[in-house]
Structures are given as structure tokens and as C-alpha cells.
Amino acid sequence: MTDRTSHNPNRRGLLSVASVGLGAGMAAFGGAQAATLPAPQAQHRADVIVIGGGMAGCSAALEATERGASVIVLDKAGRLGGNSILAAGIFALPLGDSAAARQDFAREYERIGQGRGNAEIFALMAEHVRENIAWLERNGVAFGPEGVSAPFRVAVRNVGPGAWRGMPVLFQAMRERIEARGGRFDFGVKARELVMDNRGHVVGVRAAGPDGLVDYLGRTVVIAAGGYAANTAMLEAFADPNAGALMVRGYRGATGDGHRMAEAAGAGLRGMGGMMALHIAAVDPDSTAAGQPAFAIPHAISINRAGERFVDESRGYVAHGKAVLTQPQGLTTLVFDQRIAEIEAVAGVVGNFRRLGLDVHQADTIEALAAKVGLPPEATAHTVNAFNAAVQDGAAPGASPPKRTLARKVEQAPFFALHPLVPGITLTFGGVMTDTSARVLEADGRVIPGLFAAGEGAGGAFFEDYIGGGALTMCLVMGRIAGRSAVA
Ligand SMILES: Cc1cc2nc3c(=O)[nH]c(=O)nc-3n(C[C@H](O)[C@H](O)[C@H](O)COP(=O)(O)OP(=O)(O)OC[C@H]3O[C@@H](n4cnc5c(N)ncnc54)[C@H](O)[C@@H]3O)c2cc1C
16 A cells, blocks of 8 residues: 655655656755755655654554555664663553543543643543553554552553563554555654645655665654653753753663654644653663562652652652652662562562562561661661651651651561662653644644644653653554544
């Protein structure tokens, strides 16, 4: 179905400017704005051009091919999946299939984002994620059973065969389905700028591939190029002058290319400013992607180099990660006892750390555990005792700092420590402005015709804090919407 490489500019008559001869270079676009690079010799054509083969791009491509469109997915990497393929594979969904559960889900994301996330996107996620997971299942992707992301009113499902192992399997299945419907992937091809016709419609992408510059021309373009966690200059400009020094947990190609291309075509950006635009998690430095104890943190206590607690761990792993940034030496130790280790979510983390060959320190007393991980034994024991004394009915309001929920005494040997945990950027929150149809908007709300965006770099969904599984759900839901809109 995909119309393969074409050197005949008028072949499909997709462009209103075709009559003036595309082969003649940029002037041929009759005032095309975005493309400033020299005219390439080769062109490829399809109905929809997707930039980026991560969760959002593949969702858009699969949806568009299902609707009968020809699709080319460009990816500058030599492989599929961007950050998505490195993910744990957790998708967030409402706690049930009811209107109340959907409302709870959206409200949890709004609440944790201090009311400054994108409520429209949260509502779309709540509305569509269950059906979209079923859609992936129909397309050969297996999911595990539902769990709860305590203490939030949010459920989670992992891509099969389980955490940290499922995403490559998901991408294999999605790729097969997209290709079976005539879609195509061009790897090692970097989109450099968007091509507009003289009506101001986005009609393609000028890209650099192994054979030099190539134009990918379509009826519409979907930007799904991910975030900017690996772009030092963007982090320093938008988040914080020191943010460029932060460890990056994931994919080095997350350089905000989509943000910049869209901006050059007139798009507005939202939610990019300050540290509230970053997702920070404290992880094991020997495995910055998978050495991530998110589901254990709310149940355990986190102790800094001075032997003190410093955050309400039950606020979740992003609030925890951001709090670690300001601690001595910028690291922390997660401490729990045998009973806490038996909680399913914590046992899963411990099992994963062991599978990865990461340290799970263990001792029969808190003092001995502290000595093993270089914490001051007396101060650490004092902190644990004071915390235990403050635990009442699952909370520790009198502890310093208080723990609102999921508080359990740390008193049953053996004691465990995950150490060291250091903060790193997982994903970036801000993105290209879009509407509920994933159409890209200018800062004043005008639609840029022909241009759609989805995924980590679009919509500005999250702000400041985050509940695990939200990003993949957002990429799936908004990617699919972008694919549908791009065909419509
Ligand atoms: C270690 C880790 C674990 C995570 N685990 C989870 C999880 O379990 N659940 C969850 O919800 N979220 C998780 N996240 C976050 C989530 O994975 C990402 O937010 C999400 O995968 C982003 O998907 P995307 O499709 O927007 O971008 P990506 O998956 O990053 O895909 C973007 C693609 O665009 C390509 N690209 C970029 N620029 C260009 C260009 N100029 N030309 C051509 N191609 C280009 C890239 O090569 C890349 O393949 C995790 C993140 C990390 C780092």
C-alpha cells in the first residue's frame, strides 16, 4: 500500500504545489517556509508520514494503516522503540470500567499535577485506555493482570511477559501488524525540518538518511519524536541552568527534535519551564533504566547520608526522586524489613533487582545494615526507632517528616537496603501544543493544518509529579488519536 520511493514529483498529486514542480527545489514550494535545506534528489510518498517509531509513533501508524492509509515511519535510530522500548512496560488505567473510576483516574493525575497538567488529555486517557489495551491485545500484544498503584486510585497493567521484558515483544508485534498492512519503517533517517506548501499546510518532512537528504511527502505528518531528556541545552534553557548535569536514565536520542521542528513551523509549546517539567526518579546507578524501585518506595523509608528521613515516601517515586536532588551527596538508601519485603509490590522490586544483579543489602540489625551501606549506624537506628514510634493505623503523622499513608514499622529482621539510589531524568513533561484531536496548535490556538503530534513531546500532559504508567498510556491513547486524525 505504501507508495515507495518516487522520483516523479507529480506521481500522486498530493500537493497543491506539485504543478510548479517539486523537483526544482524549495522555490518550487511557492514560499514554503519550514524547509531551508537544499532540495534532495529523492522523494518518498505516503498518505501519512510519522516521525518517530516509539509507543506514540507506532500507535499512530497502526491506527492509520488500519484505516487504509499508506504510512511511512521514520526513525533516526537503527531500531524501533526510542525510550519506549526501555520502559518497564507499565500502563496506567482506571481502577474499573465505570464512569466513576474514569473520573477518579483523571482526577488523580490532575491532583498530582497540581491542576496544571492537561486535563483534556487525562480525560481522554481515562476514556480510551481500556479499549486501546484491548486493541493492542487484538493486535497480538499480551498484557498481564491488573494491579493497583498504591497509594493512588490508579490501576496498572504490564506488557507481557512482565516488567522490563515486555516492550521489545510489544514492538515486534506492532511492527509486524503495521508492515502487514503495508506500512513501512525507514530507520537511520533523521527528520530535519517540516515542509509546508504555500497554503501553510504541512505536507512533508525533509530528512537526512544514509543516502543524503530525502523528502518524505504526505497528506499529513505526525510528530512522535519523544522528549528532550538527553538535550543538555534544552534542559538548561527550559528546566534549570544545572539540569544539563543530571543523569539521563533512558535513550540518548531524546533530543527534542520534534519540539524544535514543530516550533519552526509555528507551533506553541506548553509546560516546558522549570524543574516541574522533569520526571526525576532515584535509581541504582548500575542500571539506570531497570534498577528502579518505584513500587517499593511508598512502602519503605528513605534515608539520606546523615541517617535521616527527608520526604513522605508515600507521595510516590517522582516526589521522592526530586527530594533526593537536594540531599547530601545527592543520594539515598531505601530501607525496609522482612514484613515489608513480603508486600507483593516490594517483593517484585527486590526480585527485579536480584535478576539484574543489583545489590539488595541485608542484615539482622539496622545498625549492621547501616554500616554495610555507609550510613551512620546510631543516627540511622534513631531515625528508624523514631519512625516506628510514630506509626499508627497505617500512617505516621508525628514522624519527621510525616508519612500520610502506607506507614509500617521497620522492626522485623532481616532488614534490607537498596543502595545507592541516585536521581536521574526519566522523561520530560512539556511539549508541542495540541488539541484533543492531536492537531498541532500555534501559541494563539490556531491549528497548523496537516500537522499532528503525540507522545512524550506533545500536549504537555504532566506537570511536576506523576503516577507510574501514565506516559505509555498517554502515548498509546494520543498516538492512536493522532493516527485517526491524520487519516481523517
Ligand atoms: C527507563 C525508562 C522506563 C520507563 N518506564 C515507563 C513505564 O513503564 N511506563 C510508562 O508509562 N512510562 C515509562 N517511561 C516513560 C516512557 O517510556 C516514555 O515517556 C515514552 O516511551 C515516550 O514514548 P514516545 O513514543 O513519545 O517517544 P520514544 O519512545 O522516545 O520514541 C521517539 C522516537 O522518535 C525518534 N526520533 C527522535 N527524533 C527524530 C528525528 N529527528 N527523526 C526521526 N526520528 C526521530 C527516536 O529515535 C525514537 O525512536 C519510562 C522511561 C524510561 C527512560
